[in-house]
Amino acid sequence: MTLPTRKFSQNYSVYFYLLLIIIYFVFGIYLITQTSITSDESAYIGAAYSYTQGIGLNQEHPLFIKLVNSAIINLFFADYTVAIPTLNFVPGEENIEARLAAFNVGYQFLMMRPENFHKILFSLRICYLLFNSLFLIFLYIYTFIVKLIEPKASFCLGILFVFSPSFYGHNFLIAFDVLVSVYALLTIISLMGIIKTLFLPQPKHLLSQFVLFTFICFVAINAKFSNLILVPIILITVLCTLFCLMKIGKKTLAINLIGLFILSSLVQLILIILMYYWSFRNLPNQSIIENFNRYIQGIQMNLSTAGGIREPFWNGQFIPMTSLEYLSKIFWFKENPGLFILGSFLIILMLHKIVTQRQQLLEFFSNWKQPQNLGKLGLILLGISYPALYFILTHKSRFIIGYRYFYPLIIFLYFGIALLTTFIKQKWQQYVVISSLSLYVCLGWLGVSQSLSYVNPLWTQEKWQLTDDSTINWGQETQHGVQYLLTHRLLPEKNTDVITHQTFGVNINFIQYLDILSRQQNYPLDIQSYYAHAPFNATQSDINQLPEKYLLIDSTVKQQIAANAQKNPIASKNLDFLKTHQPLYSHNDIIFIYQLH
Numbered sequence: 001m002t003l004p005t006r007k008f009s010q011n012y013s014v015y016f017y018l019l020l021i022i023i024y025f026v027f028g029i030y031l032i033t034q035t036s037i038t039s040d041e042s043a044y045i046g047a048a049y050s051y052t053q054g055i056g057l058n059q060e061h062p063l064f065i066k067l068v069n070s071a072i073i074n075l076f077f078a079d080y081t082v083a084i085p086t087l088n089f090v091p092g093e094e095n096i097e098a099r100l101a102a103f104n105v106g107y108q109f110l111m112m113r114p115e116n117f118h119k120i121l122f123s124l125r126i127c128y129l130l131f132n133s134l135f136l137i138f139l140y141i142y143t144f145i146v147k148l149i150e151p152k153a154s155f156c157l158g159i160l161f162v163f164s165p166s167f168y169g170h171n172f173l174i175a176f177d178v179l180v181s182v183y184a185l186l187t188i189i190s191l192m193g194i195i196k197t198l199f200l201p202q203p204k205h206l207l208s209q210f211v212l213f214t215f216i217c218f219v220a221i222n223a224k225f226s227n228l229i230l231v232p233i234i235l236i237t238v239l240c241t242l243f244c245l246m247k248i249g250k251k252t253l254a255i256n257l258i259g260l261f262i263l264s265s266l267v268q269l270i271l272i273i274l275m276y277y278w279s280f281r282n283l284p285n286q287s288i289i290e291n292f293n294r295y296i297q298g299i300q301m302n303l304s305t306a307g308g309i310r311e312p313f314w315n316g317q318f319i320p321m322t323s324l325e326y327l328s329k330i331f332w333f334k335e336n337p338g339l340f341i342l343g344s345f346l347i348i349l350m351l352h353k354i355v356t357q358r359q360q361l362l363e364f365f366s367n368w369k370q371p372q373n374l375g376k377l378g379l380i381l382l383g384i385s386y387p388a389l390y391f392i393l394t395h396k397s398r399f400i401i402g403y404r405y406f407y408p409l410i411i412f413l414y415f416g417i418a419l420l421t422t423f424i425k426q427k428w429q430q431y432v433v434i435s436s437l438s439l440y441v442c443l444g445w446l447g448v449s450q451s452l453s454y455v456n457p458l459w460t461q462e463k464w465q466l467t468d469d470s471t472i473n474w475g476q477e478t479q480h481g482v483q484y485l486l487t488h489r490l491l492p493e494k495n496t497d498v499i500t501h502q503t504f505g506v507n508i509n510f511i512q513y514l515d516i517l518s519r520q521q522n523y524p525l526d527i528q529s530y531y532a533h534a535p536f537n538a539t540q541s542d543i544n545q546l547p548e549k550y551l552l553i554d555s556t557v558k559q560q561i562a563a564n565a566q567k568n569p570i571a572s573k574n575l576d577f578l579k580t581h582q583p584l585y586s587h588n589d590i591i592f593i594y595q596l597h
Helices: 002-034 041-052 064-076 096-112 114-144 151-162 177-198 206-221 225-247 251-279 288-306 323-334 337-356 358-366 371-394 403-423 427-446 448-453 478-487 510-520 527-532 555-564 569-580
Strands: 499-502 550-554 585-587 591-595
Touching: 002 114, 002 151, 002 448, 041 064, 041 096, 041 114, 041 251, 064 114, 064 206, 064 251, 096 114, 096 510, 114 151, 114 177, 114 206, 114 510, 151 403, 151 427, 177 206, 177 225, 177 371, 177 403, 206 225, 206 251, 225 251, 225 288, 225 371, 251 288, 323 403, 337 358, 337 403, 337 427, 371 403, 427 448, 478 510, 478 550, 478 585, 478 591, 510 527, 550 555, 555 569
Parallel strands: 499 550
Antiparallel strands: 550 591, 585 591
């Protein structure tokens, strides 16, 4: 009877993960089509195009996934030709010119043929959606093949990831925030699997685990330079593991471990060298030393940004605060409320178990030097090492650009909550967890329409009053406002005081979308008259005195008006207007169109 039961359980698990993957792609593909290009995406598209020409741009991030995008460009858009500027990098400095160059190249590439704009965006975004989807597949491997994670914990983690507004709103974007997070977690999980396998009486799947580890670690480190904190974690873990293997007399296994890690490191190093050689092949000085310098320059550019100061919007003002202060304020409004219920219950359950079994816990710590206890303690320390180090390095930072910078912590929080399901033993506890996860799924599904601008029901005010977080307004709703104007035929051929606008400063903005969509829909516009019209100035132009018929703004402009209202009379009048007038159209409480006359 055992074999059929196991087979049924395995099939059931496969179907469950298949369902999660299907839902993941349904969410992702739907949101790809609904989300305007965001602020940084054009820069990464410009970088990807520059790699096809062997003149690399956007060095502040590693190259890997942008190279995947460049392969897509080579396959489907090889006839595009855009001039790439020559840049002079100054090590350790901000390099504004270098940052803007990728934006400008991406802008020219996308606007060269507006009829292909959405095709390009979809083709390049789908790569990120695919790479992030591997998280679920690797989770299955480490649950049912390597058998490192208990199935119920794995199921819980899969649900938390797929129905998380934080992750499904970003996992399709040409950006690295989800990639850096999930592959950091996978690197730690794969390392834990290797260590656990090494101490088994008969190690299995060790070589295949190293192959998987090499790929996962390579993607993690080459997603964003912040993931270089994995390097000391891996090194310390390997050294500690070698010490333990030598102590228990497994010298042959220790030698094999050294060989496999050296081989894994060499493979990754060679791949990085090849990536830099290919991406910068048409620049002078194509030596390993020069490419190593380019790698270091990228790290320096990244550090120069991270050392900056940015004042987030909070309580009607732009005020200085640390990352920890910022996270503690907005975490409660950016996460699925089902997470709080599930997490609270599991933490209470864990504390109850600690109190009722404190004797066993005391015995564990008093005998921590015993091999089995030392192994468990080592795995726990490894599991918390990445989020702890990431938190230590960032919690005092004042460069606060958005909630997405905390995803590396959030994914480990999900992992920790999922692991707490192993404390569940009784039926009633299972029912509570299932009910909490069901609520999480329902609320997560309902939040899909908000996408990047997700704010949960605990926040009852307008979204712009929360924060200027790039996970609320990153320029992602621009297309919807333009589409409304075209669908209702509110714009004449020439813009003679018909509409004025101001939105978040992305270079594919209101006018660009007007250009793209009007061409695609054969809507007659003299687009130059719209380009030539002066934009709305939130602190210098009185809305009541505007000659135009329509005003299009977004949540960021509302924040600028509110923040200046006390000291600027015009901003004060504009704020009164916004409070007393309902917009003609709004989408997700982010983009607004007001009729003025």
